[in-house]
Each structure stands twice: as structure tokens, then as C-alpha cells.
Amino acid sequence: MRRTADDRGERFAAAMRVTVTLLAIALLTQAVTAGLLLSTPGGRLAHSATAAFVVLAAVVQLVAAIVVWRPGGGSPRFALVSFFLLVTVLAEGLAGAARLTALHVPLGALLLAGGAVLASRTWSRQ
Numbered sequence: 001m002r003r004t005a006d007d008r009g010e011r012f013a014a015a016m017r018v019t020v021t022l023l024a025i026a027l028l029t030q031a032v033t034a035g036l037l038l039s040t041p042g043g044r045l046a047h048s049a050t051a052a053f054v055v056l057a058a059v060v061q062l063v064a065a066i067v068v069w070r071p072g073g074g075s076p077r078f079a080l081v082s083f084f085l086l087v088t089v090l091a092e093g094l095a096g097a098a099r100l101t102a103l104h105v106p107l108g109a110l111l112l113a114g115g116a117v118l119a120s121r122t123w124s125r126q
Helices: 005-039 043-069 076-097 101-124
Strands: none
Touching: 005 043, 005 101, 043 076, 076 101
């Protein structure tokens, strides 16, 4: 049986939902470990370790958004938003490594909001 464009579009959309959910979980985990950073001696290690998970999730999300856009025929908006989320994740990581808390914390809040909006819009397109 030959797959139609609608079948491929649904598969790509399902992949997008999975990756955006993983990104949202990664961002929420990062927020939890930020609290641990402030309250426990081992919090810094946990926060640093989950930062790698956030970067990986953002890269996978961008790849999924590009696949949904280019071969999948979807909207380029998700790829653009995913690209800016990745850039923000990298900037936040650099600010955190440099101990620039005045920049790191607001970028973290922006990422949580951006991840929530992306997840909401991705899941509402069923």
C-alpha cells in the first residue's frame, strides 16, 4: 500500500509532538534542578547535567521541525521558533557557565514560556 502525503504529514506531526514534549520535560527538569542548585550542595551538578539534556532536546526538536517543514510540507514557523529556542538555550548555557545570573535566570524563564507555547501550538494542530 502506498503512503499518501497525509500519512507522511501525520507521521511527521506525531514525531514533532514527541520531540516538543521531550523538550518541555527537559526545560521543566532544568527549572527543578535550578531550585536544587539554590537549596542543596549537589544541586550544581544536577543543574549542569540536565543542561546537556536540554541542549540535546532542543537540537532534536529543531531537526524534527525542519523535517516537518521541508519534506513534510508543514509550516516553517515551527522550524523558526525551534531555531530561536536552540539559540536561547545556548545563550542561557553560556550565561550560566559565566555565572551571569542576571541574564541566565530571565533566559530560563523565557525558555519555559517559549517551550510551553511551542508545545501548546504543536499539540493543538491535531
